[in-house]
Amino acid sequence: MKSVYIAELSRHVGSEVLLQGWLYNKRSSGKVRFVLVRDGTGLVQGVVTSDADPTVFALADSLPQEASLRMRGTVRAEPRAPGGVEVSVTHIEPVHVPATPFPIGLKEHGTGFLMDHRHLWIRMRRQAPILRIRDGVLWAIRSFFRERGFVATESPVLVGTSVEGTTTLFPLDYFGAPAYLSQSGQLYLEATCAALGKVYWIGPVFRAEKSKTRRHLIEFWMAEAEQAFLDHDGNLALQEALVRHVVEAVAAEHSRDLAELERDSAVLLRAVAEPFPRVTYHEAVSLVQAAGVEMEAGDDFGAPAEDALSQRFGRPVFVERFPAAIKPFYMKRDPEQPDLALCADLIAPEGYGEIIGGSQRVDAEEELLHQLDEAGLSGEPYRWYLDLRRWGAVPHSGFGLGVERTIQWIAGIPHIRETIPFPRTLDRLYP
């Protein structure tokens, strides 16, 4: 008999099916046994009554949590069952019967314990919808760029120099030469965009920061795009279209997963329905100060300041034209106010923090040399990057979207560690 997946069961009401999966939980009452089976696509209740084969009844009694099994029975619509359908079980074939109890019970657990058992934690109920939404977000990003003619071009993960100069890098030994894990693919995208026009990549980046908050991972994924002949305003329009597309696609294709996480997709769709507000850095500072959060003009926004902005708008909001002094060397200055950079951060609603950082890039070689010098960086490691300004320099812009923070916002997850299968956090490299 051909096996079916639990997600498809509603199409098989009345017929006999074979399910393959794991025992999630079991309950009983007198001469009825309920076995909850999961297969990665969903969770369904199997019912075994006393008139079943005695060996099947005994198995329903004795199989422990997370035993793997094949189960045969008839699908029935049943309002009392979770999910609305259940299976009247006629056969159970154990595939593997654990000898020791599964470490993760169905009651509460502490975070440290769950993180130590992340390889098993991902089997638990809440985790599957989150990881499916992650898949949905990544597909939505790819489809957005593909539809718009962007070419996926990979940036290297092993690099010889820093992108930003400031952020801490993971050092490596590259056959005797110093190397690092990349903290951003951006500089390389600037090169590929001059070859292909419109480019993007999605990949892991690494920050050796001692950050210990619910919004930080040491290893996280960035979706970065770069487009030639795109100016600052066009850059913001592109980012806005991307975020709107991702939210709408996930809301449409993952409504069941969002519902399982008790995330109201109406709230998400409302947040992206209207154009995203744009405020300048200096306007944002005033708004933050008016909200009673302490900060000085010239400083970058801290978490409380971002939250204040996030609450003020209730939608994603662009903060643009930061002081160039607190931004990286590669950002182009605003010609009308040369102390400001033509850049923007996109702050997600509901306190999920910054999800995009982007800018128009410096296109003149002299200007780039000057800004490298101001940042205290030697031009030598950036020779190839300077070359991009020596042959056919064009105005160009790009941005990087934090994939996990975007998932966190869309799925409504309090801590970023649940948005990636194996989170790398401060001092935690296991499992």
Add this chain to the structure above:
RNA sequence: UCCUCGGUAGCUCAGUUGGCAGAGCAGCCGGCUGUUAACCGGCGGGCCGGAGGUUCGAGUCCUCCCCGAGGAGCCA
């Protein structure tokens, strides 16, 4: 790096003024014909994070160390 809170059974936690080490869940045994983290009865289960100190007596008080969580800064 800094600040705060924790570490007691496999898990989640309680433990009074310093005086016999506890509960729920999980496991094992039994009961219940529709359970929804089922429920009811019984049984087994301990280096109280580590070292030192105070005391007749320390899970409890003091000192140092280790580990974890939350937050800050930095960032996406």
